[in-house]
Amino acid sequence: MPTIKITYSDPSYQPNAEALAGKLGLPLVDITDSGLKTSQNALAGYYLEYAIDGLCLKSAVRNEHGPIRCDFTSGASSHRRKYGGGNGQAIAKAVGISGKFAPQVLDLTAGMGGDGFVLATLGCQILLLERNSIVHSLLDDGLRRASLAGQADTELAAITSRISLLNTDAGSYLQALPAEPCADIIYLDPMFPERKKSAKVKKEMQAFHGIVGADEDASELLQLALARARYRVVVKRSSSAGYLADTTPSYSLEGKSTRFDVFALQKLPG
Numbered sequence: 334m335p336t337i338k339i340t341y342s343d344p345s346y347q348p349n350a351e352a353l354a355g356k357l358g359l360p361l362v363d364i365t366d367s368g369l370k371t372s373q374n375a376l377a378g379y380y381l382e383y384a385i386d387g388l389c390l391k392s393a394v395r396n397e398h399g400p401i402r403c404d405f406t407s408g409a410s411s412h413r414r415k416y417g418g419g420n421g422q423a424i425a426k427a428v429g430i431s432g433k434f435a436p437q438v439l440d441l442t443a444g445m446g447g448d449g450f451v452l453a454t455l456g457c458q459i460l461l462l463e464r465n466s467i468v469h470s471l472l473d474d475g476l477r478r479a480s481l482a483g484q485a486d487t488e489l490a491a492i493t494s495r496i497s498l499l500n501t502d503a504g505s506y507l508q509a510l511p512a513e514p515c516a517d518i519i520y521l522d523p524m525f526p527e528r529k530k531s532a533k534v535k536k537e538m539q540a541f542h543g544i545v546g547a548d549e550d551a552s553e554l555l556q557l558a559l560a561r562a563r564y565r566v567v568v569k570r571s572s573s574a575g576y577l578a579d580t581t582p583s584y585s586l587e588g589k590s591t592r593f594d595v596f597a598l599q600k601l602p603g
């Protein structure tokens with residue numbers, strides 16, 4: 334993983350940036366007007382910046398891509414919450430959500446929390462695991478801001494109350510548990526292979542790839558998950574990808590550019 338520096342757009346965010354730099358053991362850089370006068374404060378590669386709209390990942394290369402942040406209160410996430418198709422969405426069907434049953438989900442590969450947030454919106458209790466400390470920090474900050482926004486939005490408050498997040502490796506987490514059901518559904522969306530996206534999103538995806546790398550242990554995660562899910566394991570893949578670990582699922586559901594491979598272990602209640 335490249336060295337990431339931590340910075341802040343305004344001195345009022347300095348304490349947050351200092352705390353994060355200390356927690357992650359990463360260098361703190363002052364890019365406010367006074368700080369930039371010192372050449373050691375120059376930025377290169379990627380950096381995490383605290384600013385008015387929260388924590389974001391930026392590239393020091395101008396116009397490479399926009400800031401990468403978790404935003405659950407506006408934009409695409411908020412639009413999907415209101416108009417996304419509810420239980421008719423492929424992800425909802427894959428996980429087995431119905432009017433009578435909203436499962437408890439363990440998401441082994443949280444990433445930026447997009448899928449987890451959709452599932453929580455549909456009523457699932459969800460535990461997100463993310464091992465990469467940079468990605469975890471971005472997600473943690475996004476959830477914190479969503480929770481704050483929930484003070485003026487009861488629906489959003491209910492959604493965020495259903496989400497928990499741990500900064501841990503999912504393989505170690507599962508191995509520490511006995512091989513018996515620990516969640517209704519175990520969900521995984523490993524990093525590789527790359528999905529087809531627009532040029533702009535592709536650049537953001539590349540940045541994300543550079544930070545996270547390929548998820549080489551995804552096959553092992555599937556085996557661990559199959560021994561610990563109560564009803565199903567759901568694997569998200571790009572439409573053109575082969576089955577994870579060459580293991581044929583019970584069936585697959587096609588999303589827009591993705592596919593959900595469902596490993597059914599037991600009939601769902603309801």
Ligand SMILES: C[S@@+](CC[C@H](N)C(=O)[O-])C[C@H]1O[C@@H](n2cnc3c(N)ncnc32)[C@H](O)[C@@H]1O
Binds near residue numbers: 441503524550
């Ligand atoms: C493709 S992203 C997931 C995207 C996510 N579904 C979303 O909607 O934003 C994969 C993420 O899983 C994380 N990951 C991969 N293997 C993991 C593991 N064994 N334990 C915890 N996190 C893992 C990676 O660090 C990466 O952030």
